[in-house]
Each structure stands twice: as C-alpha cells, then as structure tokens.
Amino acid sequence: MSDKKHIHLVDTTLRDGSHAVSHQYTTEQIAKIAAGLDEAGVEYIEVSHGDGLAGSSINYGYSVTSEEEMLKAANSVIKKGTLTVLLIPGIATQTDLEMAVKLGAKAVRVATHVTEADISEQHIGMAKRLGLKAFGFLMMSHMVSPEKVAEQAKLFESYGADIIYVADSAGAMLPEDAYNRVSAVVEAVNVPVGFHAHNNMTLATANSLAAIEAGATYIDGTCRGLGAGAGNTQIEALVGVLEKKGYHTGIDLYKVMDVAEDLVEPIMQRPQVVRNAPFMLGYAGAYSSFLLHTYRAAKKFDLDPRDILTELGNRRMVGGQEDMIIDVAYQLAKKRGV
Amino acid sequence: MSDKKHIHLVDTTLRDGSHAVSHQYTTEQIAKIAAGLDEAGVEYIEVSHGDGLAGSSINYGYSVTSEEEMLKAANSVIKKGTLTVLLIPGIATQTDLEMAVKLGAKAVRVATHVTEADISEQHIGMAKRLGLKAFGFLMMSHMVSPEKVAEQAKLFESYGADIIYVADSAGAMLPEDAYNRVSAVVEAVNVPVGFHAHNNMTLATANSLAAIEAGATYIDGTCRGLGAGAGNTQIEALVGVLEKKGYHTGIDLYKVMDVAEDLVEPIMQRPQVVRNAPFMLGYAGAYSSFLLHTYRAAKKFDLDPRDILTELGNRRMVGGQEDMIIDVAYQLAKKRGV
Structure with a gap:
C-alpha cells in the first residue's frame, strides 16, 4: 500500500448515466462497461435505473433491460469491485433490495431528499441485516444550511449508515458550498463522508476537490461525465487529477480512460456539454x-x-x-x- | 456602479476559438458574434487567427477570412467593448499591428513563451506608441516555477505592459498551480494580472476561480469553451458563477448565454468535450x-x-x-x- 491518502471512487456511469441514455443500456453494454471499470480498479460500481431499484416505470421511464438482467450482467464480470445499487425509499421496497442482494449487490446507497433522512431508517436497517455496506445519500443538499445537512447526516449515522454522502443533485453548489456542507458533516459524524457532484455550472471537478479538502474520502464520478442534466464529475479526468495531486485511488488511469473512450463514448446519445438549460437549473438550484x-x-x-x-x-x-x-x-x- | 469587486472578462471565442473551427470563421459569423458579445457587455473582444496576427499561413493554417475583413467585421459592430488582437512576436510584425490599429484594434495581447518575455520589448513599446492597451501574455506558464513566472512578468512590466497574463496554454495546471503562479505575479508587479485557462483536465473554471482568489482581475473565456485542445473557460458559465460568488463583471448573463447557444454552438465543428488526447496533453503538460x-x-x-x-x-x-x-x-x- 502506498502511504498517500486514499480516495474511494464510486462509478455511477451505469446508474446516474442511465438517465442520459434514457435507460436504454443493454446487458452487453452493462457487462462490458462493468468489466472495464472493475479491471481498471474502480472500487464501487453502481448499477441501477437512474432513479434506483424499481425505477423502471411509467413515471421515471422504462429500462430496456430488466433489473435482474442488469445486475446479473454486472455481477457476472465484477471480480474485485463492489456491485452497488441505488434505493430511493418510496420507489423501491424491501423485496427489491432482497432481489438485488441475491443477484450480487454488496452495497446500497439509500437516497432521500436532504431534509428527509428519517424516511430511511427501515431501509438502512434492512440493508445492514442483509449484510450490505449501506450509504446514506442526501440529495439536493444545496437547499439547506450546512448545519441542517449535518443534522440529517447524524440521523443516517444513527440508523447504521456506513458512509454518508452530500449530493449536489442539481449542480447548484459553488466550491465553498461543497466545502462547507462536507465540513459540517465530517465534524458531525464518525463515519466516512462522500460527495456526489453535477456539472451544471462547470464545477463538478472543482466541487469534488473542495469536498476532499473538507474531509470527504468517497467521491462519485462517471465516464465522460455521463449523467442526468449536465452530467457528473468525469471520472477518468478525476483519477488523473487526484493522481497529480498526490492522492491514491487504486485505479489505473489508462484503463479507465479507455473505458470512457472505447465503451461509453460510442453509446452516448449526445455529448455531455453544459448547454443553457442545465446551466440554468444549476444556477437557480x-x-x-x-x-x-x-x-x-x-x-x-x-x-x-x-x-x-x-x-x-x-x-x-x-x-x-x-x-x-x-x-x-x-x-x-x-x-x-x- | 456596484461596490462588488469587478472582474474584467476577455472573450477570445473569435481568437482561441478560431483553432477549433480550423480558422473558418466567415465575416458574417464574426460580425454576429462580436455584436452579441458587445451587446452583452463583454469588455474585451479578441479577434485574430488562433496564432494571432499574420497567423494565417501554411504553418498555422489559412483563415478563410482575411485579417482585414475579420477586423473590419468586428469593428463595425463593437460599440462599447474593446477590439483586441493577439500578437506573437516572430509571427506578426510591426506592419501587422499598424494595420490592426487602422482597422479599429484598441488593445493587443503580446504573447511569448513563459521564458521569453524579453523578445517582446519592441512589440510592447510599439503598442504603447500606437496608443493601444498592451497585455503581456506568458504562454505555457505551468512549465516554470512561480518565481520564474514572476521574473518574466516583471520584464513585461518594465517594457510598459498595462496588464500581465499567466496563461495555462496546455491546460496543465491544478488550481494550486494557478494560485501560486498568479500570486507570485501579483506580488511582483504593480499592474493588474490576468489568467487564461484551458480545460484539458476539466479544471478551467476551477483554475480561473483560483486565479481570482490569488488576485487576478482579468480572466479569459470563450462561448461554450470553444478553443484549442479541450477549449477554454466557458464564459457564459463563468459569468453566472462569478455573479453567484458576488463579483461584478458588467455582463448580462442571459445575453452571453444566448450568444453561446444561438450563435456559437451552431457553427462548432464538434462539441468541446474532454476526450483522452487533450486530457493527456494537459495531464502531461x-x-x-x-x-x-x-x-x-x-x-x-x-x-x-x-x-x-x-x-x-x-x-x-x-x-x-x-x-x-x-x-x-x-x-x-x-x-x-x-
């Protein structure tokens, strides 16, 4: 092991990126991308409908591949990484999580609106009973003060969450907003803290770095930034930037670059550019x-x-x-x- | 006037962006974009071949529009902004600058490699005699230490430069690299300092903010980030980010967004995405x-x-x-x- 500080990366190309391909991932694409990410050394590989387990519906858009097939395809190729799923209480139920565990999921991210961590108690408890690593994920964290985010993070911790995420779901944060919220959570809880960025204001990497400076040790990214709205932090660039800054991620830079260019870019419906509409959503929050x-x-x-x-x-x-x-x-x- | 700190923005869509359209701007496109930027309140509008005055050549690629026509087209529509040209000593001569002045240029950016400011003495002197605002522009500033950049900036100042730029031409800097170089220059000279970013590592906006934090008051950007390699700081996003941070730019956010989406995006040859080749150039410097x-x-x-x-x-x-x-x-x- 290197003595550099380790940053755990979570790749959500096959979950947040699912929004950007209108949930049209095929099993073949899922297997190839998951295999590539695993081979590159990505620790957590999140695979789900963009809105999590059971997201495939008339409300959120149907997936072309069933949840079972998706998870099977990923699980059959992941050797070192942790197959991770997203669960939004209200969309998915206990049955969905049990199914995911049977198909190989080893971690779950339980996501709630930043003021509603209290609806996750049963889901976090269930995740722990099923032997999963449980992430608490606070969406739209820009909407409330750092103190309020920290209070909600403590709820997640009290339910047994192993890691707590501050998510800038709307890409509405400036680097100081990310720093202040992550700092407050790091101060408030005794578990590791993560950060999930969106690039609406061209600040996804900047905000991820600010979060690390504030003490976050888990960071999300996607290949080529593929994700909802203006997309996420571009993971292959983040790996290089973190390496240049002297952090350790355990990820092979060239391999993750190759996954982005050879496997993900060819199936993108449009380039992940900051056009006016997503910019404005971020700007307005x-x-x-x-x-x-x-x-x-x-x-x-x-x-x-x-x-x-x-x-x-x-x-x-x-x-x-x-x-x-x-x-x-x-x-x-x-x-x-x- | 607002009492917020003012940041002067230089739009170089019609100069650095020229690389990304293979120098194929038509007079009509130049007139429309320059008019839109001017109407939006952009202070400095840079118009030149990507490699500056006299850049149109077999070495650097021919422009479809002659330098004269380019500058005439821009000058005929600019009412409030400052028509600015780029001059790289060794490519352009005194005659080219005199021509540009006759056609309405009011400012010139004299650009040299970061260790070669000394070749600019005559050009800066000439610019001052012609009544221009003269910028000294230190390209590839990542290659040397902050102290060395500062030493070269002092040379520019001694020749009479009104503003001195630290340029990250290869997109090779981390935010701390931008901060340290700009800080050193701010410390060393008594004229305003600027920063020019490239987005090779997805850090153009982050580095621009770091430069401002270090004391830079001039920042470059382009519509949709259009520019050489991975492009520049996306100016319409930067305007919004600076507004959100409490700075004053004098630029109308919606108007500059409209220029980007309605005038620049439609003529782009490809989206300004961070693919592997430009990323690697930045990463390697x-x-x-x-x-x-x-x-x-x-x-x-x-x-x-x-x-x-x-x-x-x-x-x-x-x-x-x-x-x-x-x-x-x-x-x-x-x-x-x-």
Missing part, C-alpha cells in the same frame, strides 16, 4: 423535472424561462411542487405588467 | 503540436502514446523540439526491452 413545465409556463405568460427557474430556486421549491410553477409564472408576469 | 508526432512514434515503437507524452512533459520539452519525440520513444522502448 432548481429541480431538473421543473424544466419542461417552466418552458410551458414561460410561453404562456411571455416570460424568459430563466426568470421562472431563478424564482423557483429562490423559493426552494422541491420535486412534487410542479403545480406551483404556473403560480410563480403568473406572479412574475403580473409584477412586470405583462 | 505537453505541447498540443506534439500529439500527432507522438502517435506516430508510439506506433513505430509499439508504445502507449500516453507514456511518451508523460515523458515529454517530464522533460519540459517545448514547441520546436518535435524531433526529440522519436528519441524519447526510442529510449522508452529500449528501457522496456521492446
């Missing part, structure tokens, strides 16, 4: 599911959709409040005398 | 012109081109030393017993 509704409301009231998104961000609206978008648009239009 | 030679040498000696680039970076080889690539490859092959 708004839910990505608000985008379509916002464009419709903007058209109806002759407004710039960016003003609506900014206002939604200011009001800290969360998923499920889509019906409020039309109200916000109406109020903005009235204020401007449209 | 090697000249981009080494790439093709390296791939040839790698094939000849059955080596991974990435190992050759890394070795070229370690030896701090500079442009003009292309003939050494085959030697390096030969030595690597011998060492491995190929």
